[in-house]
Amino acid sequence: MDAAEFARRLTDCENALKRFVYFKTPSKADGDDVLQETLLAAYSRRETLKNPDGFKPWLFRIAVNKYNDFYRARAKLPEALLDSDITLDNALCQSRYGITVTDIVQETLALLDVKDMQLLRLLYIDRFKQAEIAQMLGVPVGTIKSRLYTAKQRFKAAYPSSSKKDLKGVLKMHKLPEKLPKYEIVQSDKPPFPVKWDETMGWFIVPKLDEKISWAIYDWPEKSRSEIYELEVVGRASVHGIDGVEIVAKKHDGGQQESALENHNTTRTFVAQLTDTHCRFLAQSHYEGDIKRFYTFLDGDDFLHNWGFGEDNCGNEVNLMPKGVIKRRGSQIETSEQPFLLDVVGRYTVTICGKEYDCVCVIDVETYNVGVLSEQFIDTNGRTILWRRFNRDDWKLATYKQLWSEKFPNNERLTVNGSLYIHWYDCITDYIL
Numbered sequence: 001m002d003a004a005e006f007a008r009r010l011t012d013c014e015n016a017l018k019r020f021v022y023f024k025t026p027s028k029a030d031g032d033d034v035l036q037e038t039l040l041a042a043y044s045r046r047e048t049l050k051n052p053d054g055f056k057p058w059l060f061r062i063a064v065n066k067y068n069d070f071y072r073a074r075a076k077l078p079e080a081l082l083d084s085d086i087t088l089d090n091a092l093c094q095s096r097y098g099i100t101v102t103d104i105v106q107e108t109l110a111l112l113d114v115k116d117m118q119l120l121r122l123l124y125i126d127r128f129k130q131a132e133i134a135q136m137l138g139v140p141v142g143t144i145k146s147r148l149y150t151a152k153q154r155f156k157a158a159y160p161s162s163s164k165k166d167l168k169g170v171l172k173m174h175k176l177p178e179k180l181p182k183y184e185i186v187q188s189d190k191p192p193f194p195v196k197w198d199e200t201m202g203w204f205i206v207p208k209l210d211e212k213i214s215w216a217i218y219d220w221p222e223k224s225r226s227e228i229y230e231l232e233v234v235g236r237a238s239v240h241g242i243d244g245v246e247i248v249a250k251k252h253d254g255g256q257q258e259s260a261l262e263n264h265n266t267t268r269t270f271v272a273q274l275t276d277t278h279c280r281f282l283a284q285s286h287y288e289g290d291i292k293r294f295y296t297f298l299d300g301d302d303f304l305h306n307w308g309f310g311e312d313n314c315g316n317e318v319n320l321m322p323k324g325v326i327k328r329r330g331s332q333i334e335t336s337e338q339p340f341l342l343d344v345v346g347r348y349t350v351t352i353c354g355k356e357y358d359c360v361c362v363i364d365v366e367t368y369n370v371g372v373l374s375e376q377f378i379d380t381n382g383r384t385i386l387w388r389r390f391n392r393d394d395w396k397l398a399t400y401k402q403l404w405s406e407k408f409p410n411n412e413r414l415t416v417n418g419s420l421y422i423h424w425y426d427c428i429t430d431y432i433l
Helices: 003-024 028-044 050-076 102-111 114-125 128-135 141-158 299-307
Strands: 171-173 183-187 213-218 224-239 242-253 257-259 267-274 278-288 292-297 326-328 332-335 343-353 355-365 372-379 385-393 415-416 421-431
Touching: 003 028, 028 050, 102 141, 114 128, 128 141, 128 421, 213 292, 213 343, 224 421, 257 299, 278 299, 326 343, 326 355, 332 355, 343 385, 372 415
Parallel strands: 332 415
Antiparallel strands: 171 257, 183 343, 213 224, 213 421, 224 242, 242 267, 267 278, 278 292, 326 332, 343 355, 355 372, 372 385, 385 421, 415 421
């Protein structure tokens, strides 16, 4: 392949390559370094590519190798800790927005006997040599080697399994009520508290192993349940080399009793990733008739339009505190002129199902859907108590042939920078039951 053809083929996939590299590295500067190393290596090896039609996968393999070189130099846990079938990438997977699976390693270490945990920490985290550990503990080096083997086996056994759970079932009775429980929202005089919000945006599940949640939509003004979603994290997953978890979402209509047997037309699958700073979607799949369609973060607008949040699909922030980009006084809301408007706007007491919850109110203005505002009340545990959707008065006017103020004249109204928004529906989860 000559230089001209290399440049032409690179142009066709350069944007996807940049998304891939920047998504996997901690900062743009690091991404620039990996990208430069990738392009230099590819250009120097271009004559080794026998089939030019395989340029894109060939280029991405080089990028993966350069990315692995980058993290291999930074890795804090050697592969030996996790033995042969739990790799270093799974144990310490960093990305542009933080470390992802390190928490699992720390949690697994905490499950071990104190002596096993101490030995593994001394050797793999504190980086002492076996002879130094033997001297510290006053035992022979041979004893350390024997204990190390046992500790590694116990760590491996305690490390979370990626095997899928059986999703099949029989008739299931939903706990979520048919009518939306009466609720009251009262603003507090206290300042908002900082909160760690680990839920996936709009789907309410925390992307960690063994998590489950059910939630329902209640239409106003009838307050009737129209849809139910059951979500479960079924195992670990990787998308383009980035680790996350697989989530299965089963949709039911508003009926009280539903079959839990799989129906692919009402089932979606996500892969989501939780880092120390962000929660984001990596991939999504669903059926259209008999065709199962897959979208990943590399698919540009086709993915970002519905599943991408934040700059370069960084996801929603998990460490929430007021930033001042959205200000609220009663039903009047003012926002700054910037993209990705999501902010804590106050502290409230939400009373629902006979319980009181101390919450912060998080407002999201058109971060993923033009003309849509959400009002989300999150408690001190970082879980959603109540989620409320508002539509701009002219939202999808061509489709609905009516302004929302005409369609729902008695529903609650908010004004955002002078534009009218009308309350449409609410969501609650079984967390509050």
